[in-house]
Amino acid sequence: MELVVALLTSALVLSGAAFALVAAIGLNRLPDIYSRMHAASKAGTVGSGLLLLAVGLQSGEIAVLARALAGFFFFVLTAPVSAHLLAMASLKAGYSMANQSVCNEMPVVNNE
Amino acid sequence: MNMSGMTFAQTILHASIWIALAVLAVAFLLTVWRVVKGPTLPDRVVALDMLVGIVIGFIALIAIRTGFTLYIDIAIALGLVGFLATVAFARFILASAVEKPEGVSEAKPEVMGAARKGKSRKASPKAAAKTAGKITGKSNEKLASKTADKTVPKSGTKTPGKSARSTRSSKPGKGE
Numbered sequence: 323m324e325l326v327v328a329l330l331t332s333a334l335v336l337s338g339a340a341f342a343l344v345a346a347i348g349l350n351r352l353p354d355i356y357s358r359m360h361a362a363s364k365a366g367t368v369g370s371g372l373l374l375l376a377v378g379l380q381s382g383e384i385a386v387l388a389r390a391l392a393g394f395f396f397f398v399l400t401a402p403v404s405a406h407l408l409a410m411a412s413l414k415a416g417y418s419m420a421n422q423s424v425c426n427e428m429p430v431v432n433n434e
Numbered sequence: 435m436n437m438s439g440m441t442f443a444q445t446i447l448h449a450s451i452w453i454a455l456a457v458l459a460v461a462f463l464l465t466v467w468r469v470v471k472g473p474t475l476p477d478r479v480v481a482l483d484m485l486v487g488i489v490i491g492f493i494a495l496i497a498i499r500t501g502f503t504l505y506i507d508i509a510i511a512l513g514l515v516g517f518l519a520t521v522a523f524a525r526f527i528l529a530s531a532v533e534k535p536e537g538v539s540e541a542k543p544e545v546m547g548a549a550r551k552g553k554s555r556k557a558s559p560k561a562a563a564k565t566a567g568k569i570t571g572k573s574n575e576k577l578a579s580k581t582a583d584k585t586v587p588k589s590g591t592k593t594p595g596k597s598a599r600s601t602r603s604s605k606p607g608k609g610e
Binding site: 327328332335340343346361362366370374383397400408417 | 441444446447449450451458461468474479483487488494495503506507510513514525528532
């Protein structure tokens with residue numbers, strides 16, 4: 323039983339760290355702010371969420387697991403909100419897309 | 435590292451936590467590099483948001499290592515602070531954007547654009563010059579259309595001379 327919990331926790335820890343690394347690589351490789359938001363707000367959130375779940379699983383107490391789940395839920399709830407706010411703000415501020423972008427579906431926002 | 439005193443499960447957990455700490459450190463440094471380099475302000479804000487997430491991961495790993503599960507509460511509090519910081523930064527970017535089309539200060543967009551251009555040139559000339567050039571070009575274009583509107587009101591002479599991209603940026607000038 324201890325071995326199963328340790329293996330599950332190790333898998334969660336390693337995959338969470340891998341998600342965080344993928345998010346950081348995407349943050350450096352993607353061309354503009356709107357595509358960097360994808361990496362930061364999706365992979366980054368999943369990375370920290372998986373690490374929190376690993377804490378909850380490894381402790382073995384239901385209260386700790388509930389708190390970890392609450393934290394995961396909170397991060398999943400707030401990440402898209404902040405990403406949308408930031409995208410809308412930078413779109414209204416006039417930060418343009420990269421050259422290789424093929425479609426801008428919101429040209430109307432700029433002139434309010 | 436007292437390997438002999440550990441069970442097999444503890445050894446696996448210990449090793450995977452060390453690996454995860456190293457991977458998170460690499461991710462942290464990459465994100466810091468984006469904060470330092472990032473050509474525009476929203477890039478830096480996104481990287482700071484990401485940085486908060488990575489620090490939450492660090493806190494979770496330390497919680498597993500030391501056994502103090504109270505660290506989860508600290509992680510949740512840090513997530514809340516990071517969310518509020520991102521929202522505040524978004525409001526700040528939005529406020530500085532709304533200020534520009536009203537034309538309160540005429541010289542401000544040019545000065546901001548020049549400063550942004552110079553800073554990003556210094557940081558990374560090749561990658562940043564594209565986006566910075568686009569932004570400064572756009573703001574200068576906006577400035578030019580604004581001054582043209584102010585000197586000659588309702589003159590349609592400037593639109594046919596420009597390309598299709600400038601019609602989008604000349605619309606806020608028309609709305610004033």
